[in-house]
Amino acid sequence: MSIIDPTKDNTRPTGTLGALVEAQIEQDIVEGRFLPGDRLDEEELATRLSTSRTPIREALRKLAASGLVTIRPRSGATVSRPSxxxxxxxxxxxxxxxxxxxxxxxxxxxxxxxxxxxxxxxxxxxxxxxxxxxxxxxxxxxxxxxxxxxxxxxxxxxxxxxxxxxxxxxxxxxxxxxxxxxxxxxxxxxxxxxxxxxxxxxxxxxxxxxxxxxxxxxxxxxxxxxx
Amino acid sequence: MSIIDPTKDNTRPTGTLGALVEAQIEQDIVEGRFLPGDRLDEEELATRLSTSRTPIREALRKLAASGLVTIRPRSGATVSRPSxxxxxxxxxxxxxxxxxxxxxxxxxxxxxxxxxxxxxxxxxxxxxxxxxxxxxxxxxxxxxxxxxxxxxxxxxxxxxxxxxxxxxxxxxxxxxxxxxxxxxxxxxxxxxxxxxxxxxxxxxxxxxxxxxxxxxxxxxxxxxxxx
DNA sequence: ATTTTTGTTCTTGTATACAAGAAATACGAA
DNA sequence: TTCGTATTTCTTGTATACAAGAACAAAAAT
The missing domain is CATH 1.20.120.530 (GntR ligand-binding domain-like)
Incomplete structure (x- = not known):
C-alpha cells in the first residue's frame, strides 16, 4: 500500500506544502487507504510525506474540524469512526x-x-x-x-x-x-x-x-x- | 476592548491550551469583537493570549476549515468576509x-x-x-x-x-x-x-x-x- | 492469578529558530 | 508628479528542541 503516489514528484523541497499534505491525507482517508479507527501517527506521516510534524499537525487539525479525523487531546489523531x-x-x-x-x-x-x-x-x-x-x-x-x-x-x-x-x-x-x-x-x-x-x-x-x-x-x- | 477575560487566570503555564485559544478566537469573531475582514496577526494573537504562534496557527487552521476564517497562503488569516x-x-x-x-x-x-x-x-x-x-x-x-x-x-x-x-x-x-x-x-x-x-x-x-x-x-x- | 503500583518509554503539546515569500518603502527615471 | 524598480522589512511557512502527559510494561502486593 503505497501512500505516496510514485508518479508525482514528492522531492520538491520548497512551496506551501501544507495544503498538499492535507490533500494527501484526506485522499488517503476518502479513498479508503486509511480506514476508520486507524491511528494517524504524526511522526510516521511526517517521514512518509517527507516533511516535519508541523504541517502534519496543521493538516490533521483541519481534517478534524471537517470531521474526517478525530483528535483526542494528548492521545493523537485517528480516522473518525462514528457510531x-x-x-x-x-x-x-x-x-x-x-x-x-x-x-x-x-x-x-x-x-x-x-x-x-x-x-x-x-x-x-x-x-x-x-x-x-x-x-x-x-x-x-x-x-x-x-x-x-x-x-x-x-x-x-x-x-x-x-x-x-x-x-x-x-x-x-x-x-x-x-x-x-x-x-x-x-x-x-x-x-x-x-x-x-x-x-x-x-x-x-x-x-x-x-x-x-x-x-x-x-x-x-x-x-x-x-x- | 479587552480580548482576554480578566476574570480568568491566563497565567497557567501548562495544559492543553490550544483548545482554549481556538474557543477564544472563535468567540471574539462570533460575538463581534473581530469583524469580517479583520486581519488576524499570528504574533499579535500569540502575545495577547500569552502563548506561542504554534497553538494560534493550529486554531486558525481549524477555524478556517469551519469557514469562519480565511487563510491566504503566505498572506495570513482574516475573519472571513463572504460576498x-x-x-x-x-x-x-x-x-x-x-x-x-x-x-x-x-x-x-x-x-x-x-x-x-x-x-x-x-x-x-x-x-x-x-x-x-x-x-x-x-x-x-x-x-x-x-x-x-x-x-x-x-x-x-x-x-x-x-x-x-x-x-x-x-x-x-x-x-x-x-x-x-x-x-x-x-x-x-x-x-x-x-x-x-x-x-x-x-x-x-x-x-x-x-x-x-x-x-x-x-x-x-x-x-x-x-x- | 489478579490487581495495584511504579517506572519507563513514547507521543503529543508548545516554544523557538530559521527560511522564504509578500508587502511596503524608498529611490530613480521618464 | 507618476510610474517602475530595487531594496528592505515584516509575516508567514517549516523544522527542530524541549516539556509534559499518556500508554505501556514490569514488579510487587494481595
Missing part, C-alpha cells in the same frame, strides 16, 4: 441536502448545467454495464456533483461535499452490489428527467428516495461490519 | 436545515424536549419586552437550539451550529429592530404550537418562513453596510 447512530444521522442530513440541491437545480439550472447533468448521466449508463466498479463510483460522483453545482448555491454544494467525504468510507463499497447498479440507474433517469422538465417537487423527492436507498445499503453494510 | 452572494447562499442553506430540524423535532421530540422548547419560548417572550437586545438575542438562540437538539439528529444540530456561527456577524444586529421582536415572537409561537401538536409539515414551513424573514432583514442590513 452507527451518527452515520445514520449523517445520511439523513445528506439526503435532505441533496434533495434540496435537486429542487434548486430544477428551478435554477442553466441549460449548460442541464446538459452537463445529462452527459454525466449517460456516462453512468455506459459504465454501469462495465465491470469497473471504481469507474462507476466516480461517474456516479460526477453525476451527483453536477446537480450540486446546478443548484447554483455554492455553500450548499460545499456542505454536501464535506458530509459526503465523511460518509465515503461507508458509501464506497456499495456500488459493488451487482443489482444495485441497475436500480440506481433507473433512479438517476427519474432525477435527470425531473430536472430536464424543471419539476422541483419531483426532483426533490426522487433524489431523497435515491439517496435514502443508498443510505440503507450502506447502513446494512456498516452493520455487518459491526460498526 | 453578498455567499451570505445569501448560507442563509438559504441554514433555513432549509432549520426547517428540517423542526420537521424532525415535530416527529421525534421527547416530552422533556418539548417542555424545554416551551420554556425557552417563554423566556423569549419575557425578554422581548425588555430593552436588553443582547439578552433577547441569546434567548432566541436558546429557543432555536432547543429545536435543533429536539430533532434528535446530532449531526444536523452540529451543521446548523457551524453555519450559524458563520452568519452571526450578520445576524447579530437584527434583533435591535424594535418591531421585529414582536413579529418574531408570534412566529415562534406558531412554531412552538406546531411542535407541541406534532405537525411536521406545519412546523417545517413555519420555521422556514421564520428564518427566511430573518435572512431578509440580515441581508438588507448587509447591503446597507456595503458588504
Amino acid at each position: 452507527l447512530a451518527l452515520v445514520i444521522d449523517l445520511f439523513e442530513v445528506v439526503s435532505e441536502l441533496e434533495a434540496f440541491a435537486a429542487r434548486l437545480a430544477a428551478q435554477r439550472a442553466t441549460d449548460t448545467q442541464l446538459t452537463a447533468i445529462q452527459i454525466a448521466h449517460e456516462d453512468c449508463e455506459r459504465l454501469s454495464q462495465s465491470s469497473d466498479a471504481g469507474a462507476y463510483f466516480n461517474a456516479n460522483l460526477v453525476f451527483h456533483g453536477a446537480i450540486w453545482s446546478a443548484s447554483n448555491n455554492v455553500m450548499l454544494a460545499e456542505q454536501i461535499g464535506t458530509v459526503n467525504k465523511r460518509l465515503s468510507p461507508y458509501r464506497r463499497q456499495i456500488t459493488f452490489h451487482p443489482t444495485r447498479k441497475q436500480d440506481s440507474q433507473s433512479e438517476h433517469s427519474q432525477i435527470a428527467n425531473a430536472l430536464a422538465n424543471r419539476k422541483p417537487d419531483v426532483a426533490e423527492k426522487a433524489m431523497r428516495d435515491h439517496v435514502m436507498i443508498l443510505s440503507d445499503d450502506a447502513l446494512q453494510l456498516a452493520r455487518t461490519l459491526r460498526l | 453578498l452572494a455567499l451570505v445569501i447562499d448560507l442563509f438559504e442553506v441554514v433555513s432549509e436545515l432549520e426547517a428540517f430540524a423542526a420537521r424532525l423535532a415535530a416527529q421525534r421530540a421527547t416530552d422533556t424536549q418539548l417542555t424545554a422548547i416551551q420554556i425557552a419560548h417563554e423566556d423569549c417572550e419575557r425578554l422581548s419586552q425588555s430593552s436588553d437586545a443582547g439578552a433577547y438575542f441569546n434567548a432566541n438562540l436558546v429557543f432555536h437550539g432547543a429545536i435543533w437538539s429536539a430533532s434528535n439528529n446530532v449531526m444536523l444540530a452540529e451543521q446548523i451550529g457551524t453555519v450559524n456561527k458563520r452568519l452571526s456577524p450578520y445576524r447579530r444586529q437584527i434583533t435591535f429592530h424594535p418591531t421585529r421582536k414582536q413579529d418574531s415572537q408570534s412566529e415562534h409561537s406558531q412554531i412552538a404550537n406546531a411542535l407541541a401538536n406534532r405537525k411536521p409539515d406545519v412546523a417545517e414551513k413555519a420555521m422556514r418562513d421564520h428564518v427566511m424573514i430573518l435572512s431578509d432583514d440580515a441581508l438588507q442590513l448587509a447591503r446597507t453596510l456595503r458588504l
Whole structure:
C-alpha cells in the first residue's frame, strides 16, 4: 500500500506544502487507504510525506474540524469512526441536502448545467454495464456533483461535499452490489428527467428516495461490519 | 476592548491550551469583537493570549476549515468576509436545515424536549419586552437550539451550529429592530404550537418562513453596510 | 492469578529558530 | 508628479528542541 503516489514528484523541497499534505491525507482517508479507527501517527506521516510534524499537525487539525479525523487531546489523531447512530444521522442530513440541491437545480439550472447533468448521466449508463466498479463510483460522483453545482448555491454544494467525504468510507463499497447498479440507474433517469422538465417537487423527492436507498445499503453494510 | 477575560487566570503555564485559544478566537469573531475582514496577526494573537504562534496557527487552521476564517497562503488569516452572494447562499442553506430540524423535532421530540422548547419560548417572550437586545438575542438562540437538539439528529444540530456561527456577524444586529421582536415572537409561537401538536409539515414551513424573514432583514442590513 | 503500583518509554503539546515569500518603502527615471 | 524598480522589512511557512502527559510494561502486593 503505497501512500505516496510514485508518479508525482514528492522531492520538491520548497512551496506551501501544507495544503498538499492535507490533500494527501484526506485522499488517503476518502479513498479508503486509511480506514476508520486507524491511528494517524504524526511522526510516521511526517517521514512518509517527507516533511516535519508541523504541517502534519496543521493538516490533521483541519481534517478534524471537517470531521474526517478525530483528535483526542494528548492521545493523537485517528480516522473518525462514528457510531452507527451518527452515520445514520449523517445520511439523513445528506439526503435532505441533496434533495434540496435537486429542487434548486430544477428551478435554477442553466441549460449548460442541464446538459452537463445529462452527459454525466449517460456516462453512468455506459459504465454501469462495465465491470469497473471504481469507474462507476466516480461517474456516479460526477453525476451527483453536477446537480450540486446546478443548484447554483455554492455553500450548499460545499456542505454536501464535506458530509459526503465523511460518509465515503461507508458509501464506497456499495456500488459493488451487482443489482444495485441497475436500480440506481433507473433512479438517476427519474432525477435527470425531473430536472430536464424543471419539476422541483419531483426532483426533490426522487433524489431523497435515491439517496435514502443508498443510505440503507450502506447502513446494512456498516452493520455487518459491526460498526 | 479587552480580548482576554480578566476574570480568568491566563497565567497557567501548562495544559492543553490550544483548545482554549481556538474557543477564544472563535468567540471574539462570533460575538463581534473581530469583524469580517479583520486581519488576524499570528504574533499579535500569540502575545495577547500569552502563548506561542504554534497553538494560534493550529486554531486558525481549524477555524478556517469551519469557514469562519480565511487563510491566504503566505498572506495570513482574516475573519472571513463572504460576498453578498455567499451570505445569501448560507442563509438559504441554514433555513432549509432549520426547517428540517423542526420537521424532525415535530416527529421525534421527547416530552422533556418539548417542555424545554416551551420554556425557552417563554423566556423569549419575557425578554422581548425588555430593552436588553443582547439578552433577547441569546434567548432566541436558546429557543432555536432547543429545536435543533429536539430533532434528535446530532449531526444536523452540529451543521446548523457551524453555519450559524458563520452568519452571526450578520445576524447579530437584527434583533435591535424594535418591531421585529414582536413579529418574531408570534412566529415562534406558531412554531412552538406546531411542535407541541406534532405537525411536521406545519412546523417545517413555519420555521422556514421564520428564518427566511430573518435572512431578509440580515441581508438588507448587509447591503446597507456595503458588504 | 489478579490487581495495584511504579517506572519507563513514547507521543503529543508548545516554544523557538530559521527560511522564504509578500508587502511596503524608498529611490530613480521618464 | 507618476510610474517602475530595487531594496528592505515584516509575516508567514517549516523544522527542530524541549516539556509534559499518556500508554505501556514490569514488579510487587494481595
